[in-house]
Amino acid sequence: MPNPLVRKLENFVRLSPEEKQALERIAQPTRRLGAREDVIRDGERPRHVNVVLEGWACRYKQLEDGRRQVISIFLPGDLCDPHVFVLRNMDHSLGTLTPVVLAEIPETAIRDVAQEYPRLAEALWWEMLMTAAIQREWTVSLGQRLATERLGHLFCELFLRLRAVGMTSETSCEFPITQADLGDAMGLSTVHINRTLKELRAEGLIRLRGRQLTIPDFPALRAASLFDPAYLHYERDPSVSDAD
Amino acid sequence: MPNPLVRKLENFVRLSPEEKQALERIAQPTRRLGAREDVIRDGERPRHVNVVLEGWACRYKQLEDGRRQVISIFLPGDLCDPHVFVLRNMDHSLGTLTPVVLAEIPETAIRDVAQEYPRLAEALWWEMLMTAAIQREWTVSLGQRLATERLGHLFCELFLRLRAVGMTSETSCEFPITQADLGDAMGLSTVHINRTLKELRAEGLIRLRGRQLTIPDFPALRAASLFDPAYLHYERDPSVSDAD
DNA sequence: GCTCAAACTTAACTTGGGTTAGTTCAGTGC
DNA sequence: GCACTGAACTAACCCAAGTTAAGTTTGAGC
Numbered sequence: 050m051p052n053p054l055v056r057k058l059e060n061f062v063r064l065s066p067e068e069k070q071a072l073e074r075i076a077q078p079t080r081r082l083g084a085r086e087d088v089i090r091d092g093e094r095p096r097h098v099n100v101v102l103e104g105w106a107c108r109y110k111q112l113e114d115g116r117r118q119v120i121s122i123f124l125p126g127d128l129c130d131p132h133v134f135v136l137r138n139m140d141h142s143l144g145t146l147t148p149v150v151l152a153e154i155p156e157t158a159i160r161d162v163a164q165e166y167p168r169l170a171e172a173l174w175w176e177m178l179m180t181a182a183i184q185r186e187w188t189v190s191l192g193q194r195l196a197t198e199r200l201g202h203l204f205c206e207l208f209l210r211l212r213a214v215g216m217t218s219e220t221s222c223e224f225p226i227t228q229a230d231l232g233d234a235m236g237l238s239t240v241h242i243n244r245t246l247k248e249l250r251a252e253g254l255i256r257l258r259g260r261q262l263t264i265p266d267f268p269a270l271r272a273a274s275l276f277d278p279a280y281l282h283y284e285r286d287p288s289v290s291d292a293d
Numbered sequence: 294m295p296n297p298l299v300r301k302l303e304n305f306v307r308l309s310p311e312e313k314q315a316l317e318r319i320a321q322p323t324r325r326l327g328a329r330e331d332v333i334r335d336g337e338r339p340r341h342v343n344v345v346l347e348g349w350a351c352r353y354k355q356l357e358d359g360r361r362q363v364i365s366i367f368l369p370g371d372l373c374d375p376h377v378f379v380l381r382n383m384d385h386s387l388g389t390l391t392p393v394v395l396a397e398i399p400e401t402a403i404r405d406v407a408q409e410y411p412r413l414a415e416a417l418w419w420e421m422l423m424t425a426a427i428q429r430e431w432t433v434s435l436g437q438r439l440a441t442e443r444l445g446h447l448f449c450e451l452f453l454r455l456r457a458v459g460m461t462s463e464t465s466c467e468f469p470i471t472q473a474d475l476g477d478a479m480g481l482s483t484v485h486i487n488r489t490l491k492e493l494r495a496e497g498l499i500r501l502r503g504r505q506l507t508i509p510d511f512p513a514l515r516a517a518s519l520f521d522p523a524y525l526h527y528e529r530d531p532s533v534s535d536a537d
Numbered sequence: 538g539c540t541c542a543a544a545c546t547t548a549a550c551t552t553g554g555g556t557t558a559g560t561t562c563a564g565t566g567c
Numbered sequence: 568g569c570a571c572t573g574a575a576c577t578a579a580c581c582c583a584a585g586t587t588a589a590g591t592t593t594g595a596g597c
Binding site: 471472473483484487488490491 | 576577
Binding site: 175178 | 336352354356357358360361362364365374376377379380381382384385415418419421422423425426428429430431432433435436437478479480519523524526528
């Protein structure tokens with residue numbers, strides 16, 4: 050099973066064997082957590098950059114009165130903030146949604162690798178900018194899209210992000226999170242998530258049973274959700290030859 | 294009138310005269326736009342980094358069916374994406390809300406200045422991370438907060454951001470955008486923005502007339518909106534002496 | 538194969554906010 | 568002074584999504 054961080058970055062730049070090795074060296078498993086545990090909490094001082102190697106995690110923020118918003122979802126290969134250190138304290142928490150294996154990378158290791166391999170530095174930039182683009186798209190979803198569009202859009206996004214790290218079949222992927230988590234992420238109540246899933250199922254746009262999501266007709270779901278994958282920027286740099 | 298970019302960055306690091314001069318040199322006015330014009334449109338290729346010197350601007354995304362979400366608001370001193378160039382095409386538009394004066398900085402100029410002055414590089418990192426933190430907070434607002442909290446929270450945020458560039462009095466600031474724009478930013482209809490403003494006014498939490506916003510009792514508005522300024526990270530680096 | 542808890546599902550009812558369709562107000566141009 | 572325009576404001580009605588309060592399914596642990 051290849052390193053998901055390597056797989057992810059290869060969607061943007063072609064990496065040499067040495068570059069891949071350098072990445073794999075710094076992204077080794079160092080911490081295992083169960084489902085629903087905190088990686089780091091709001092207010093704490095970050096000690097390393099976390100990379101998800103296995104499982105699903107999230108950024109979230111809890112309001113004083115208990116309301117909780119999941120701000121981002123992290124899939125295998127995702128980096129949680131390559132440059133957290135600049136700000137001294139976390140302004141949100143990181144938690145797991147499923148059991149998770151993390152690579153905890155020290156500040157210096159990231160810096161060194163970026164210094165030595167400029168193409169890796171560029172790939173890390175791409176990853177940061179794409180993360181920001183996803184955050185913006187969530188803003189659009191929460192601000193403008195109806196519940197069916199919101200969920201459909203999220204399914205499209207997560208399916209493509211999982212495909213980018215080789216974790217999908219033709220039309221299906223693992224989908225291991227609960228309806229309550231989906232609600233916290235999309236700003237909807239659990240009950241309404243359930244209603245909305247029922248509707249999407251009834252229209253034949255998705256199948257979702259156990260921990261398995263199937264999108265039988267991606268273009269159909271895409272159209273129903275006004276999903277435009279451009280913001281994911283999965284185009285390889287044309288200045289890098291595709292021939293190896 | 295000092296350069297707002299300099300003022301903003303000084304909230305995080307203390308800058309030497311040479312550092313200030315270097316910033317001022319690259320952040321010179323190069324483009325003037327009227328209200329409601331586009332700086333750059335979705336799909337276009339960015340040519341420079343934009344810094345707002347005067348006026349208010351925004352990031353926005355327009356859906357096929359006309360719905361529009363304002364994704365971020367840019368105030369004087371704000372940089373629109375120091376590293377857009379990595380992604381080849383814009384996945385959203387930048388537009389003005391009022392007449393605006395921009396500094397258009399070439400990619401290389403930013404890079405050079407960051408290379409020569411490491412403290413400026415760090416300040417630019419801080420600015421990027423704070424922008425991301427603001428985006429996350431908007432996600433929380435749109436997902437969890439009621440209309441009154443949402444608007445109150447936005448007023449608190451914008452007031453503090455304006456104060457950081459010296460554009461407030463004790464309790465007031467310019468507030469030059471329309472209720473329709475507020476609606477597009479907070480995912481609410483214009484009508485409901487109006488109702489909600491009425492409510493906030495009735496509770497004595499804000500005054501808003503003409504283009505002037507007054508927050509007579511900031512702690513009260515803060516409490517009513519569950520606003521916690523920690524995410525703005527306006528703490529000066531403690532490793533830098535406060536004595537000049 | 539039984540127990541227990543978490544996750545899922547549903548129905549009935551309520552509410553926050555959207556929609557439609559205006560009126561009023563404040564500039565601006567002439 | 569009057570027309571014109573864009574913004575601010577309001578009322579009546581409607582609907583998407585929240586809330587409450589169940590019942591049902593699933594699966595881990597024994």
